[in-house]
Amino acid sequence: MSNSYSSGNSTASYSSPTTAGNTSLLGISVAVGVIAIVALGAIFSGSLSFVWKLLLALAVVAAAIFTWIQASAALKQVEALQAELKRAQFEQQLTQTYKTLLENYQQLLKDLLPTWQRQTELARHQLESSITELVGRFSEIHQRLQAAVASSSTTASSMKGDTGLGGVIQFANAELGQITQTLRAAMEQRDDLLTEISGLSKITVELSGMSAEVAGIASQTNLLALNAAIEAARAGEYGRGFAVVADEVRTLSTRSGETGARIGKRIEQVNSALQTTLDRTTEYAAQDSNRLSKSEGSIAQVLEQFQHSSESILQSAHVLEQESAAVQSSVEEVLVNLQFQDRVSQILSHVTDDMEKLVGAVADQETRLRHGESVTLIDIQEWLRAIQKTYTTLEQVDVHHGSHHSKTPSNSEITFF
Amino acid sequence: MSKVILVVDDSASVRQVVGIALRGAGYTVVEANDGKDALTKLDGQKINLVISDVNMPNMDGISFLKEMKQKANYKFTPVIMLTTEGAEEKKREGQAAGAKAWIVKPFRPEQMLQAVSMLI
Numbered sequence: 407m408s409n410s411y412s413s414g415n416s417t418a419s420y421s422s423p424t425t426a427g428n429t430s431l432l433g434i435s436v437a438v439g440v441i442a443i444v445a446l447g448a449i450f451s452g453s454l455s456f457v458w459k460l461l462l463a464l465a466v467v468a469a470a471i472f473t474w475i476q477a478s479a480a481l482k483q484v485e486a487l488q489a490e491l492k493r494a495q496f497e498q499q500l501t502q503t504y505k506t507l508l509e510n511y512q513q514l515l516k517d518l519l520p521t522w523q524r525q526t527e528l529a530r531h532q533l534e535s536s537i538t539e540l541v542g543r544f545s546e547i548h549q550r551l552q553a554a555v556a557s558s559s560t561t562a563s564s565m566k567g568d569t570g571l572g573g574v575i576q577f578a579n580a581e582l583g584q585i586t587q588t589l590r591a592a593m594e595q596r597d598d599l600l601t602e603i604s605g606l607s608k609i610t611v612e613l614s615g616m617s618a619e620v621a622g623i624a625s626q627t628n629l630l631a632l633n634a635a636i637e638a639a640r641a642g643e644y645g646r647g648f649a650v651v652a653d654e655v656r657t658l659s660t661r662s663g664e665t666g667a668r669i670g671k672r673i674e675q676v677n678s679a680l681q682t683t684l685d686r687t688t689e690y691a692a693q694d695s696n697r698l699s700k701s702e703g704s705i706a707q708v709l710e711q712f713q714h715s716s717e718s719i720l721q722s723a724h725v726l727e728q729e730s731a732a733v734q735s736s737v738e739e740v741l742v743n744l745q746f747q748d749r750v751s752q753i754l755s756h757v758t759d760d761m762e763k764l765v766g767a768v769a770d771q772e773t774r775l776r777h778g779e780s781v782t783l784i785d786i787q788e789w790l791r792a793i794q795k796t797y798t799t800l801e802q803v804d805v806h807h808g809s810h811h812s813k814t815p816s817n818s819e820i821t822f823f
Numbered sequence: 824m825s826k827v828i829l830v831v832d833d834s835a836s837v838r839q840v841v842g843i844a845l846r847g848a849g850y851t852v853v854e855a856n857d858g859k860d861a862l863t864k865l866d867g868q869k870i871n872l873v874i875s876d877v878n879m880p881n882m883d884g885i886s887f888l889k890e891m892k893q894k895a896n897y898k899f900t901p902v903i904m905l906t907t908e909g910a911e912e913k914k915r916e917g918q919a920a921g922a923k924a925w926i927v928k929p930f931r932p933e934q935m936l937q938a939v940s941m942l943i
Contacts, residue, residue: 538836545843552847738932741840747930748834749907752878798878798907819909820938821919821925 435476442469497520515768523761530754537747544740549699551734555727562723572715575709589698596691603684610677617670624663631656749799826943827851827868831875831887832905837928839873841905845939846889846934858882862890865897872943874935877906877913888920901942905930 445462631652638649774781797803828850830841842852855861857879877884891897903924904917914925924938
């Protein structure tokens with residue numbers, strides 16, 4: 407459907423039926439007037455009979471009445487025409503005002519629409535660049551979190567099991583326990599050795615006694631040798647040889663006594679040294695046992711602390727992993743939501759495209775008006791149908807039909823063909 | 824050697840999101856701004872799958888898909904349409920042109936990756 411209207415400043419010019427009627431009535435009135443004047447002339451000429459004069463006089467009166475009626479009607483028509491003229495003048499003024507207003511609107515649209523278009527395009531561009539930047543940053547955060555979660559997960563899993571920190575602690579516990587057991591075994595062996603040394607000490611006592619016995623035997627031998635020498639002296643010449651033997655025996659017994667005394671002394675020294683060693687070793691053994699017990703306690707404490715620390719680390723790693731996963735999930739949500747830019751960009755594109763279309767239509771109409779050509783009115787329904795065809799999202803269609811909601815689909819929808 | 828995926832979208836942010844998700848999953852990504860740009864990217868390399876927007880300047884996604892299917896070496900290459908268009912009519916148009924899947928934006932990267940893994 408298309409409507410046309412005349413352009414330019416031509417005003418409406420038409421001949422109304424009332425005006426045509428007035429013209430014919432004016433002609434009749436003039437004719438009646440002429441007839442009345444002729445009748446009055448005939449009356450006053452005196453050549454006519456009374457009857458004719460009366461008839462003419464009646465005709466003149468009728469003409470006068472008719473003229474008066476016509477004059478009254480003409481007066482009313484003049485008044486009506488004057489009112490119509492005033493209305494026509496008002497309409498002309500109104501048309502002029504509308505024309506000025508239309509020209510103003512056209513100029514406004516011509517100047518304003520490209521500005522709106524540029525501003526919208528600027529907003530679209532800035533939105534796109536900012537969102538792209540944001541997406542980049544969030545993607546980087548997402549990647550880093552992914553790496554952190556993976557690393558934390560690897561660390562946590564490496565801390566578990568036989569090869570993890572717990573396994574190392576268990577291994578250390580077993581190894582250190584074995585070492586302390588070995589040390590304890592060594593200490594027990596040393597205690598055995600001490601018992602042996604203690605036994606040796608008893609032997610030295612026996613040796614000391616034996617040494618005393620040797621000294622006694624030497625003394626008795628010396629006494630026997632002395633007696634033998636006396637007996638040899640009594641025997642005289644026959645006992646001379648025996649006297650030599652007795653002397654030698656006495657010498658030997660003296661030496662035996664001396665050796666026995668030295669042995670006894672040495673045994674005493676050995677016994678003293680053994681006792682000192684035994685005492686010191688016993689003291690050291692007590693100290694060692696004490697140290698070993700302390701060491702075992704320290705090892706157990708250190709391992710327990712290690713165990714506790716590893717459990718804390720594992721727990722922290724687990725919490726960190728969970729938190730990182732939660733943040734990662736939030737970042738993923740942000741990345742999904744940032745896709746609104748694509749939708750907004752498309753909506754703004756449709757608006758700017760339509761603005762451009764309107765700018766073109768207005769410019770075209772202006773050109774036609776300037777050249778005095780007929781202008782086709784814009785079909786608003788057709789325009790709205792055309793813009794609806796450009797919509798890509800369902801919410802655009804809803805908003806087009808007057809809905810005020812601004813929700814966007816939150817769940818992605820996949821269709822496989 | 825990793826599979827190569829061509830991502831066609833006029834929105835840089837969408838290309839970025841798709842690219843990051845795909846690269847994270849071990850795919851090699853080639854990007855194009857519109858259908859015309861995408862056609863030039865098809866030559867000289869083997870593309871294993873295409874993810875394309877529908878509404879784009881210069882050449883839209885459906886036209887690109889039709890042109891691509893004319894090429895002998897891309898006749899059977901799977902194509903996923905990734906678009907704001909949710910109308911059934913458009914989906915049918917995409918299916919007729921040879922698309923294998925239709926994802927409506929905004930999309931979840933993991934769902935897109937699932938669709939990709941199902942097609943290659």
